[in-house]
Amino acid sequence: MPPPVLTGLRAEAVVAGYDPRRPVLDRVDLTVPPGRTVGLAGPSGSGKSTLARVLGLLHAPFSGTVHLDGEPVTGYRHRTPHAQRVRIGVLFQQPRLSVDPRLTLRAAITEPLLATRAPRQAERVAELADLVMLTPDLLSRRAHEVSDGQLQRACLARTLALSPDYLVCDEMTTMLDASTTAALVGLIRDYQGRTGAGVLAISHDAVLLRRWADDTVHLTPDGVLA
Amino acid sequence: MVTELAVDHVSVRFDLPGATVAAVADVSLRLRPGQCLALVGESGCGKTVLASALLGFLPGNAQVSGSATLSDDRGPTLDLLSATDQQLATSVRGRRIGLIPQSPASHLTPVRTARAQLEEVVRAHHPAEPDPRGRANGVAARAGLSPADLDHYPHELSGGMAQRVATALALVGDPWLLIADEPTTGLDHHLVEGLLEEFRRLVADGHAVLLITHDLAAAQRVADRIAVMYAGRLIEIGPPSTVLDAPGHPYTRGLGDALPDRAFTAVPGMPPLLTDLPPGCSFAPRCDRVGPECAELPTLAADAEHAVACHRPC
Numbered sequence: 001m002p003p004p005v006l007t008g009l010r011a012e013a014v015v016a017g018y019d020p021r022r023p024v025l026d027r028v029d030l031t032v033p034p035g036r037t038v039g040l041a042g043p044s045g046s047g048k049s050t051l052a053r054v055l056g057l058l059h060a061p062f063s064g065t066v067h068l069d070g071e072p073v074t075g076y077r078h079r080t081p082h083a084q085r086v087r088i089g090v091l092f093q094q095p096r097l098s099v100d101p102r103l104t105l106r107a108a109i110t111e112p113l114l115a116t117r118a119p120r121q122a123e124r125v126a127e128l129a130d131l132v133m134l135t136p137d138l139l140s141r142r143a144h145e146v147s148d149g150q151l152q153r154a155c156l157a158r159t160l161a162l163s164p165d166y167l168v169c170d171e172m173t174t175m176l177d178a179s180t181t182a183a184l185v186g187l188i189r190d191y192q193g194r195t196g197a198g199v200l201a202i203s204h205d206a207v208l209l210r211r212w213a214d215d216t217v218h219l220t221p222d223g224v225l226a
Numbered sequence: 227m228v229t230e231l232a233v234d235h236v237s238v239r240f241d242l243p244g245a246t247v248a249a250v251a252d253v254s255l256r257l258r259p260g261q262c263l264a265l266v267g268e269s270g271c272g273k274t275v276l277a278s279a280l281l282g283f284l285p286g287n288a289q290v291s292g293s294a295t296l297s298d299d300r301g302p303t304l305d306l307l308s309a310t311d312q313q314l315a316t317s318v319r320g321r322r323i324g325l326i327p328q329s330p331a332s333h334l335t336p337v338r339t340a341r342a343q344l345e346e347v348v349r350a351h352h353p354a355e356p357d358p359r360g361r362a363n364g365v366a367a368r369a370g371l372s373p374a375d376l377d378h379y380p381h382e383l384s385g386g387m388a389q390r391v392a393t394a395l396a397l398v399g400d401p402w403l404l405i406a407d408e409p410t411t412g413l414d415h416h417l418v419e420g421l422l423e424e425f426r427r428l429v430a431d432g433h434a435v436l437l438i439t440h441d442l443a444a445a446q447r448v449a450d451r452i453a454v455m456y457a458g459r460l461i462e463i464g465p466p467s468t469v470l471d472a473p474g475h476p477y478t479r480g481l482g483d484a485l486p487d488r489a490f491t492a493v494p495g496m497p498p499l500l501t502d503l504p505p506g507c508s509f510a511p512r513c514d515r516v517g518p519e520c521a522e523l524p525t526l527a528a529d530a531e532h533a534v535a536c537h538r539p540c
Binding site for chain 2 (some may be wrong): 043044045093133135137146147148149150171174175176177178179180181182183185186204205206207208210211212
């Protein structure tokens with residue numbers, strides 16, 4: 001009998017930060033199973049965003065590993081193997097800082113399709129825009145011409161373009177009003193229902209996580225999970 | 227003399243090439259010392275534009291109509307919308323109206339300590355003060371900071387500390403009216419509690435606070451009136467318990483239902499483009515109670531305890 005494959009996006013004994021003498025995260029283990037939503041709470045500065053960047057393969061840990069459905073991740077940032085990179089999508093807190101201001105929303109949503117030389121890109125963008133309820137006239141605007149809520153919808157469309165198996169949402173709703181928050185969380189749940197994706201939902205809003213996540217873990221100010 | 231800010235029929239339009247953006251339309255409200263009014267609505271509904279208009283911070287392509295009369299014993303009664311920048315800079319900003327800006331950490335000068343910036347404002351407002359350092363410490367204490375906290379550079383301050391520094395800067399000139407623009411965004415839960423507590427204390431001290439926020443839960447905890455804005459217009463205003471628990475406008479009901487501890491359902495549809503507003507009620511395309519009369523623009527009843535701009539209230 002073959003050994004069981006540990007599925008999920010897993011951080012194993014991750015030590016990470018910006019100065020090896022003072023790591024922000026201290027031996028953190030966290031698993032985001034497929035189809036589940038794991039909430040991550042903790043005060044400012046406890047390392048929530050650092051853990052999001054490590055699990056999004058955007059920041060190399062000092063030690064420890066990230067496993068993607070049993071496969072260890074061998075590189076981070078631009079060294080991430082293509083096959084692993086496209087399986088994880090990341091949504092950031094501030095949509096304004098994560099969209100190139102020179103691009104129209106249509107161009108921003110097309111970027112991952114261009115990068116992976118996907119077929120029938122125009123149709124796929126139309127499909128994605130429809131999914132996140134962006135109208136064609138909004139697609140032709142640039143970031144500064146739309147509201148935070150509309151821009152975050154475009155970011156969600158961009159993240160879903162490659163149909164990721166895991167989504168890392170780092171304070172995705174902080175800049176948004178209650179109605180847009182409910183709408184975006186609803187869209188992510190629908191996507192999860194269709195595809196069985198695993199979601200890491202990071203927020204300082206305990207009420208939101210209670211409603212959104214299946215289980216919630218807490219980072220303490222010392223960067224350990226409690 | 228009655229100390230009051232009286233905003234009457236204020237509209238703000240922006241002229242863009244080929245389009246006009248109706249950012250604020252026909253907004254009227256009153257604010258007096260001892261009151262906290264929360265202005266809520268989704269991003270892009272015109273909340274910040276209204277605050278910018280009151281402080282004369284609008285860009286050159288803005289067209290403003292209506293009046294915003296500031297009357298108090300600190301200076302002559304003034305229409306903020308027709309006042310010159312010189313009048314606003316020397317007698318209003320910081321002195322009669324204080325602004326607590328959105329994202330305070332990026333509002334502070336990064337290369338100077340909080341103390342240097344606070345003492346500069348003390349010297350500007352009180353040139354005769356013999357002890358600017360002591361006065362800065364005193365103001366900082368009112369905002370919940372110890373003198374040692376002031377000796378940090380902005381990047382060394384947490385979000386909550388930077389927020390308190392911004393509050394202290396706004397308090398130096400002792401304005402009676404404070405405008406706080408999304409002060410709770412990005413703050414941890416306990417910091418939000420602390421900040422709201424500070425606002426309550428300022429209101430009890432006789433200040434007036436205009437709290438601009440998309441956080442309904444925060445508005446409910448601190449405000450004595452909530453005004454809901456949609457597509458540039460005030461659509462409902464009243465006490466928090468009424469507005470949140472027995473709303474009259476279908477949009478307000480939708481916002482309440484979107485809270486994660488309630489139904490957690492979004493208001494269907496998207497807000498209208500401010501360049502292309504429907505002629506009647508601007509919420510009609512998203513509304514489940516829409517009727518033929520909604521082609522007419524509904525008006526907000528003036529000066530009622532609870533007013534709703536809707537032909538078919540819930």
